[in-house]
Amino acid sequence: MCGIFGVYNIVNQQPIDQERVEKATFTLKQRGPDGSAVFLHGACALGHTRLSVIDVRAIASQPMTDESGRYTIVFNGECYNYRVLKAGLQKDGISFFSDSDTEVILKMYIRFGEKALNHLNGCFAFAVYDNVQETLFIARDRLGIKPLLYYYDEKSLVFASELRAIMEWGIPREPEPLSFPFYFQLNYIPAPLTILKNVLKLMPGQYLKISKSKLEKHTWWVIPENTQEEISEKEAQEKIRELLYASVERRLIADVPLGCFLSGGIDSAIITGIAREIKPDLQTFSIGFPGMGIYDESSAAETTAKKHNTKHTTIPISTSDLLNNVQHFLEVTDEPFADSSAVAVNILSQVTKRHMTVALSGDGADELFGGYNKHAAHLRVLQPEFSDHFLPLTSPLGSLFSGSRSSRIGNLLRKASKFQQGRKLSHQDRYWLWCSLMSEKQSGALLKTNSSKVDYDYYRKLYTGSVGGRDMNEILTSDLRLVLANDMLTKADKFSMSEGLEIRVPFLDHTLVEYVNRIKSEFKINKLERKSILRRTFTDIIPDDIMRKPKHGFEIPVEKWMKNELRGLLDEYTQPSYIERQGVFNINVIQALKKKSLATMSGDTPANLWAILVFQYWWKKYLD
Structure with a gap:
């Protein structure tokens, strides 16, 4: 497993700043502590942080480019049937320079295009850049085991394994109010929504095709x-x-x-x-x-x-x-x-x-x-x-x-x-x-x-x-x-x-x-x-x-924490003056929830307050 990041400039033809790519990629270091690297070609840049699991040698590092120099991949996940797929490709005369599943996915894509997805057994999110056609292909596994988020504003597309990398790139950090009711009802934000406007989660079983003229989204698998x-x-x-x-x-x-x-x-x-x-x-x-x-x-x-x-x-x-x-x-x-x-x-x-x-x-x-x-x-x-x-x-x-x-x-x-x-x-x-x-x-x-x-x-x-x-x-x-x-x-x-x-x-x-x-x-x-x-x-x-x-x-023990150990932190992040400036919550409702959490029959109130605390911590860290 790893962390992946990428940028594709649709309008701006200026070379991409390598230092910015490296900084955004570095935010994913925890996902891939064993190494990191970036790739730049014209209007496209790819970044990767590696957690070495299969073929831990340097030759299997990413971003990985095929022998022709045309195709480059960044891949997060595992392809569990890569040995079977590799054997089939070798029978067709395709050679390999590593023992990694990354190279198998790359060469499956070169051979079969998006239809390669149907052959893969595993968990994955990956992107392949074709520097001849100047196209980018991004795909997510069938059930959403591996994450993939992307920002799109018709001038550029930015994608990553985690939102932190996209934010580090420098996109507008404008909260998406539509996500708020979903978050507080469910305790998470369901795809394709994210907490930010113009940032989406690629749905499980979907892929994107990006070129200078258009962005296409397709569903390749459904339950x-x-x-x-x-x-x-x-x-x-x-x-x-x-x-x-x-x-x-x-x-x-x-x-x-x-x-x-x-x-x-x-x-x-x-x-x-x-x-x-x-x-x-x-x-x-x-x-x-x-x-x-x-x-x-x-x-x-x-x-x-x-x-x-x-x-x-x-x-x-x-x-x-x-x-x-x-x-x-x-x-x-x-x-x-x-x-x-x-x-x-x-x-x-x-x-x-x-x-x-x-x-x-x-x-x-x-x-x-x-x-x-x-x-x-x-x-x-x-x-x-x-x-x-x-x-x-x-x-x-x-x-x-x-x-x-x-x-x-x-x-x-x-x-x-x-x-x-x-x-x-x-x-x-x-x-x-x-x-x-x-x-x-x-x-x-x-x-x-x-x-x-x-x-x-x-x-x-x-x-x-x-x-x-x-x-x-x-x-x-x-x-x-x-x-x-x-x-x-x-x-x-x-x-x-x-x-x-x-x-x-x-x-x-x-x-x-x-x-x-x-x-x-x-x-x-x-x-x-x-x-x-x-x-x-x-x-x-x-x-x-x-x-x-x-x-x-x-x-x-969230119920206990909301009454005792985390009460001070909760109070700090729900101060009435801050809540009023923030403009997201009705302070009277928060105060009522805090009061109810002290009662014997508090129901789901402690979980609701935990959700508020997590939200407030995120807001202060990333938006204030």
Whole structure:
């Protein structure tokens, strides 16, 4: 994995300033600590920072130019089937000067153009410049595992792995008010929007073609339709097992130390079990939170490590360790992102990097197979029973929505209220509410800034449009597009790559995603269990204790922090005089939220205040 940056001047034919390119590229140094370089040719410049994983020799460095001198590539990611593709090209007489996957992608593009994308199995964002045609090609992988942002103003195009590099180049830093309600509702800004005007995220499965005359955007892959193929569950289990084993094996290719993240759940247990069969000396890592009760799942991770006899390391993290990492988290956040579990991912990545460069994780299984508590809630609405009329008064509701709250009774009431509120809504509105930590009405009251209702509805419908109440597969597909791409994968990339650690996600091999998306939803989730087919397929790998353990998120004590440890920082960044000058928020709403956060039944208020704190820190750092 690496960091990439580039500039293409559409109008201005003056040579590009190399020092500016180097400065912008340098902001991505944390993504690629093993080296950096730039390439300039006329109106185009490319920059690259390298995290050496495959063919660590200097000859595999980037920007990489082919032997003819015509094509140059910068590439972030991994192509897991590069050896197979290379062998095919060699049969056709194409020679290679390195053993890198970068050169394979470059020569696949030279040979097949944009159709090369269909042959790639991996995670990637890359750009290829043709100095004869003076064209630039930029592409992003199918599911959005690797990020790609770009600024475009009809005079030039600037792209990068992270927003910080684009800002360093010197673009206008004008905030995009349309992104604000999405951020405060979801705790992240979904693609294609960013926090800045004229800066967009390239959507998963899209590519750009830029020339002096035009910019074209094309979609080269979409999540397949839910065809509900008529196959037996046993057949589906066999195919899923075959595909996941192949996926894990592909992702164990590396020329640097590699291991697995272990949480206390079934997803990382499955990946670890398969990887251990293929790699006998497998190392596994987990973090423990001694004395923090439900936050600490280290014993469950150790159960899996013991079953599969891995070389396991549990890294104890104290509350003060987490708290001390908040400042670092805020510093590496170049666009507001308020999924608080990212703090834990970041500190796990820091300590894991001391032992290895690549880690496999279980990300993606919940969205693919229906593992979230909210999925059980959606299923209850789609398939109601008589007992559901009494659901808010019964204990099963306690598992419908996850979340750590100080009062058990208050938490149950919060869940009951949100379920009852959601079941009365349309399918699309319910989906959006249950993806959110703040309602549309609440974000509207919080924000002074007004954005176009037409534009807001358009972007919201990008992610809710396929939800029609016909089948649970609609919910799961929507989660792949919204929650996975914009929250989970953003978190995994940004807050691991900030420490120079590469995370690989075997559940998101496109062959597995395409297959699972076609099978019946009742194989995945039913009224008895979530991720049903995954559990049944890998009963030999998942420890019994882990199989029975209820799902628990990767959480940190935000509620406590908003009352105590981070209260001073929150007060500093929400001073009434500053809020008034800023002109973004209604100060009365912020004051009410702060007051409510001190109550026993604070609901989602601590998470809302955390989102405000992250936003304010970003605003002061980049806009003031």
